[in-house]
Amino acid sequence: MLKESRDAKGKTAYLILDGTTYELPVIVGTENEHALDITKLRRETGYITFDPGYGNTGSCSSAITFVDGEKGILRYRGYPIEELAINGTFIETTYMLIFGELPTSTQRREFRELLCDQELLHEDLRHHFEGVPSNGHPMAILSAVINSLGCYYPDLLQIENEDEFLRAAAKIISKVRTIAAWSYRKAHGLPFMYPDPKLSYCRNFLHMMHSIPHRYFEPTDEQVRALSLFFLLHADHEQNCSCSTVRMVQSTEANLFASVSAGICALWGRLHGGANAGVIKMLEEIHDGDATIPDYLERVKRKEFRLMGFGHRIYKSFDPRAKILRQATHDMLESTGYDDPLLDIALELADAALSDDYFIERKLYPNVDFYSGIILRALGIPVDMFPVMFAIGRMPGWIAHWNETNTDGTTRIHRPRQIYMGESTRHYVPIEERK
Ligand code: CMC
Numbered sequence: 001m002l003k004e005s006r007d008a009k010g011k012t013a014y015l016i017l018d019g020t021t022y023e024l025p026v027i028v029g030t031e032n033e034h035a036l037d038i039t040k041l042r043r044e045t046g047y048i049t050f051d052p053g054y055g056n057t058g059s060c061s062s063a064i065t066f067v068d069g070e071k072g073i074l075r076y077r078g079y080p081i082e083e084l085a086i087n088g089t090f091i092e093t094t095y096m097l098i099f100g101e102l103p104t105s106t107q108r109r110e111f112r113e114l115l116c117d118q119e120l121l122h123e124d125l126r127h128h129f130e131g132v133p134s135n136g137h138p139m140a141i142l143s144a145v146i147n148s149l150g151c152y153y154p155d156l157l158q159i160e161n162e163d164e165f166l167r168a169a170a171k172i173i174s175k176v177r178t179i180a181a182w183s184y185r186k187a188h189g190l191p192f193m194y195p196d197p198k199l200s201y202c203r204n205f206l207h208m209m210h211s212i213p214h215r216y217f218e219p220t221d222e223q224v225r226a227l228s229l230f231f232l233l234h235a236d237h238e239q240n241c242s243c244s245t246v247r248m249v250q251s252t253e254a255n256l257f258a259s260v261s262a263g264i265c266a267l268w269g270r271l272h273g274g275a276n277a278g279v280i281k282m283l284e285e286i287h288d289g290d291a292t293i294p295d296y297l298e299r300v301k302r303k304e305f306r307l308m309g310f311g312h313r314i315y316k317s318f319d320p321r322a323k324i325l326r327q328a329t330h331d332m333l334e335s336t337g338y339d340d341p342l343l344d345i346a347l348e349l350a351d352a353a354l355s356d357d358y359f360i361e362r363k364l365y366p367n368v369d370f371y372s373g374i375i376l377r378a379l380g381i382p383v384d385m386f387p388v389m390f391a392i393g394r395m396p397g398w399i400a401h402w403n404e405t406n407t408d409g410t411t412r413i414h415r416p417r418q419i420y421m422g423e424s425t426r427h428y429v430p431i432e433e434r435k
Helices: 041-045 081-087 090-099 105-117 123-130 138-152 162-187 201-210 221-233 241-250 256-267 275-287 293-301 320-336 341-354 357-361 368-378 383-407
Strands: 002-007 010-017 020-028 034-036 065-068 073-076
Touching: 010 041, 020 041, 073 081, 073 090, 073 320, 081 221, 081 320, 090 105, 090 201, 090 221, 090 383, 105 162, 123 138, 123 162, 138 162, 138 256, 138 383, 162 201, 162 256, 162 383, 201 221, 221 320, 221 368, 221 383, 241 256, 241 383, 256 383, 275 293, 275 341, 275 368, 275 383, 293 341, 293 357, 320 341, 320 368, 341 357, 341 368, 368 383
Parallel strands: none
Antiparallel strands: 002 010, 010 020, 020 034, 065 073
């Protein structure tokens, strides 16, 4: 039995187990979120908690990102995502997530220069791209090459101070776009384009993706702004699966390159960063006449598959990122004159789902992945690169969380427990006696 009361120090919960009462301190976050502190539970009671999927478990305290899923609120370091989307850029947001404050103009210039200095890959790294099959998935290449960076910077495997952290973080933030673009060039048999130091972060990425020797790709300002917004909206989302993976790997004192490489692997799955590609596949099937919207929803309701880009563990009213992206997708298609029939299908599908009891009862709303693929298509990004684009955007968040875990001084190696449900002791049977 669990009771809660208020004592002189604040709130305390009381747990009564087998006739003994135990006190569980209540932790209250800055946004009035409440948690029961069970850190001494097993030592004092012999019991553990059981929470598969960790839906009720706070794995750490963090000062980076706040999400209120009931109210559809997302803030990075206190700044509402809506304000950042209108006024900020991806690089400014990256700086703020990693270092805690928006940069002054000098800090922003210096950070841009640092990223510019780091944009090239060591020439030997070209062999990594040459060694993979041409149809190798770009997420596999991205995670492998990011991990390999550790071989080229052994002095940054053990980060002891802020300067080393800054150097390692800048290398990853800058080189991830070169690696991502080169994985695409490799898959399409195109020559690698080197980064151009005169170009901004997003423009440079589009250049490495789409330019060919002697013919520069020149994106419009709207396209560059749309890409910056896409990255900015993906930059962090507190303790999701890939971020928790990064923090877990760091808790062993693994290096930054290895930890974010593990984050890329966790992101790859279709329930996480792979969902944006799933959305486009679904919209294409409807567009090509392989399914109608009502048929599709009926099959989802029969649980044959999930509606990709819908639902979220935390958001139960709306995902503010999806709201921003829906409008941005509209604006971008209008300003560039690019007509994508998949947008109309997406809008129709979302309206149909949002007025259907199955989705209403389960509080399922479009998430960040529902509209993002249409923006990426308009930027000429192929579908297998979609999770890679998510990973580039999420890099500042992973790095900020890695640093928070690395420096907070209280982190213990992450090591959940289990409830064992297997065989009890039994004895070895020689092979000739086995039936
Ligand atoms: N389509 C149909 N039914 C769904 C969906 C969906 N997209 N999402 C959840 N449900 C149902 C689920 O079947 C369950 O129904 P019931 O109570 O009858 O068994 C109920 O809603 C609760 O689902 P859950 O699996 O307990 O929810 P969760 O919090 O564990 O999963 C999720 C969250 C995002 C994995 C899930 O909503 C999902 O699979 N969505 C589709 C994939 C997707 O779009 N992922 C991107 C997430 S946002 C970006 C990111 O962080 O990667």
